[in-house]
Amino acid sequence: MTEKFHKIFRNSYKILIPFYTVFLLYLMFFGFGRSQYDFNIVRLLPMISTADFVMKTVDLKTIIINVFGNVIMFTPFGFLGIVFPKLNDFKTLIINFLSAIIIIESLQYFTRLGVFDIDDVILNTIGVAIGFWIYKKLASRASA
Template sequence: MSSVTIRKERRQYILGVLIIVYSACLLYWMFIGFGRTRHANGPLVYNVIPFETIGIFIRSIHQASNVAWIINLFGNIGVFIPFGLILPILFKRLRSYWRLMVYFFLIVTVLELSQMLLRAGSCDIDDVILNVTGVCIGYGILRLLFKRYISYE
């Protein structure tokens, strides 16, 4: 086995472990962290109107605490950037922009629905939009830095 092949396998292994650990942390944050409590009673909490929650945060930028809107808007984007950077390197199938976006849209939608159904949060289409935007930004960075991992399908 050549040293190039060994380095590539080692890089794939390290990136795989990192994305698994990162995903586990993200799932913890989505379902348990940040002081989340299950709301066992009452109606399911959801928003299916695109840009409604984003608009509320933008309109109340001077009224809401800076931390709340920064976490909600930029946090929902930022925490998903690593997926756009790492997944296309790990999986050749995800080197296509559209395939990565479709897969991630479906995955994030399932996670949002799970938060609502498990009553560990809400299902918000704006979170899906922001999360997929983060993946898109990560993919864009990867495309700028490492064109060999990108497919133009």
């Protein structure tokens, strides 16, 4: 990646990531025809609800959108070190992301506009980790 491209990417990311974040928050609380549940739902057994969803869903497209979407949609947050240099450290990024996603999942629970699902926390965090790995690979190529 050339220095010029790196600079354009960095500047574009800084402008676009806030809008992308708002878009994701919209999807998490209001998207996909979501309406308020009659009661609060919490799922704390790791990967049980995802495995159950995959086993009971016939449509492969729905499985891909749900499972891989939870990973892919969060990969851009692995690049947050561009905006916040302290987040260039993997451990710091993951701790900060986990704090944020647990707050968001809790808000879904308390507003009943979603479910607190540990699987979402896990899959979203995997997405951030993949994004961080991509970011570091691209950054190392830019400096080489």
